Structure formats: structure tokens, C-alpha cells
Amino acid sequence: EPEVTQTPSHQVTQMGQEVILRCVPISNHLYFYWYRQILGQKVEFLVSFYNNEISEKSEIFDDQFSVERPDGSNFTLKIRSTKLEDSAMYFCASSEGQGAAGANVLTFGAGSRLTVL
Amino acid sequence: GDSVTQMEGPVTLSEEAFLTINCTYTATGYPSLFWYVQYPGEGLQLLLKATKADDKGSNKGFEATYRKETTSFHLEKGSVQVSDSAVYFCALGTSYGKLTFGQGTILTVHP
Numbered sequence: 001e002p003e004v005t006q007t008p009s010h011q012v013t014q015m016g017q018e019v020i021l022r023c024v025p026i027s028n029h030l031y032f033y034w035y036r037q038i039l040g041q042k043v044e045f046l047v048s049f050y051n052n053e054i055s056e057k058s059e060i061f062d063d064q065f066s067v068e069r070p071d072g073s074n075f076t077l078k079i080r081s082t083k084l085e086d087s088a089m090y091f092c093a094s095s096e097g098q099g100a101a102g103a104n105v106l107t108f109g110a111g112s113r114l115t116v117l
Numbered sequence: 118g119d120s121v122t123q124m125e126g127p128v129t130l131s132e133e134a135f136l137t138i139n140c141t142y143t144a145t146g147y148p149s150l151f152w153y154v155q156y157p158g159e160g161l162q163l164l165l166k167a168t169k170a171d172d173k174g175s176n177k178g179f180e181a182t183y184r185k186e187t188t189s190f191h192l193e194k195g196s197v198q199v200s201d202s203a204v205y206f207c208a209l210g211t212s213y214g215k216l217t218f219g220q221g222t223i224l225t226v227h228p
Binding site for chain 2: 003004006033035037041042043044045048056058091093098099100101102103105106107108109110111
């Protein structure tokens with residue numbers, strides 16, 4: 001069964017450092033997403049991406065964050081200068097169609113745990 | 118805005134016990150409702166979904182019915198197994214928007 005793969009599974013970084021989290025979405029999917037879960041809190045939407053553009057972003061997704069699809073397979077989330085409060089599990093997801101209703105289903109990766117010291 | 122509230126966990130059950138995890142939602146419009154499951158070390162996997170009122174989603178012995186009148190989507194299973202131990206997330210989604218998740222419920226099933 002096709003799957004979304006994420007690397008690294010766990011990254012530890014110092015506050016102020018740049019971090020890049022990588023995702024390989026399912027090959028025929030066109031829509032890509034990042035969500036995050038701070039320990040003990042809800043899974044929160046960060047950003048959605050389609051046709052090489054951000055289609056929607058939350059208020060969490062400030063200027064410190066960026067996303068990119070640098071080639072035909074990878075989808076990355078960059079945090080430019082990490083803060084302690086960026087420590088979380090980051091989930092990548094992809095889907096064939098737009099939105100999160102009806103026949104459209106998001107497929108999630110296993111997550112990348114980011115620890116900022 | 119849209120929101121999802123799940124029952125607080127963790128939930129600990131013996132094998133073959135009956136499981137209910139409550140989920141209620143607030144949404145504008147007509148969302149789809151989902152249960153996702155996360156097994157240890159794995160990603161969020163879609164367990165079941167319902168796209169309109171009175172729909173029943175089912176998979177692997179789990180069921181949930183979309184109740185518009187009570188704005189609920191409670192997850193049930195008649196006889197849990199040790200292998201069902203995982204974190205369960207209720208979520209809602211809209212056609213042009215994002216998934217909104219509940220806080221997750223940790224289920225542990227003992228032999």
C-alpha cells in the first residue's frame with residue numbers, strides 16, 4: 001500500500017538553529033499538508049500546498065516557517081530559527097484531491113519528532 | 118470556528134471488553150467526520166469515516182455513526198483486542214478546508 005514517508009524520525013536541535021523536515025508524499029497525490037502535535041495537545045493544521053503554492057496556512061505558520069517542493073518527489077518544511085515552543089511531532093500528509101471531506105482522504109506519514117533545546 | 122472534543126483518556130480495558138470513545142463536534146456547514154488511529158511508531162491511519170448525517174462508518178470491528186442532532190461521532194467496538202492498543206483521534210473535515218482534530222485518546226488493552 002502506498003505510504004507517506006518522513007525523515008528524520010527524530011531530530012534534536014539547539015534553539016535558533018534551522019531545521020528541515022522532509023516528506024515523500026504518495027506519487028499521484030497533488031495536495032500536500034503539514035500538521036503538528038505538541039506533546040499532550042491536539043494535532044494542529046499548519047499549511048496546505050498545491051501546484052507549488054501555499055493554498056492555506058494557519059496563524060501558527062508564521063515567517064519562521066516555509067515549505068517547498070524542491071523536486072518531483074520531496075516536500076519539505078523548514079523552520080528558520082527554532083524556538084523551544086517548536087518542539088512537537090510534525091506530520092506530513094498528502095491527498096489526491098482538495099479538502100478534507102467526501103471521497104477525499106488524507107494519508108499521513110509516521111511523523112518527525114522535533115526537540116528544541 | 119470548527120472544533121472537536123474527545124473524551125479524556127487514557128482508557129484501559131481488558132481484552133474482549135466493550136469500547137466507547139466519545140466525540141462531539143462544532144462546525145459550520147456539513148463536515149465529514151473521521152476516526153484516525155496511531156499505533157506505536159506509526160503514522161495517523163484512517164480507521165473509518167462518514168460523510169453525511171446518519172452514515173455509519175465501520176472498519177476492523179469499529180463503528181461510528183454521524184449524529185447531526187447530537188453533533189456526535191462516538192467510536193465503538195464490541196470486543197477489543199490487545200492489538201487495538203493505540204491512540205485514537207476524532208476529526209472533522211470540510212470540502213475546501215483542513216482537518217480539525219480532537220486531542221486524542223490513548224487506549225490500552227490488557228490480556
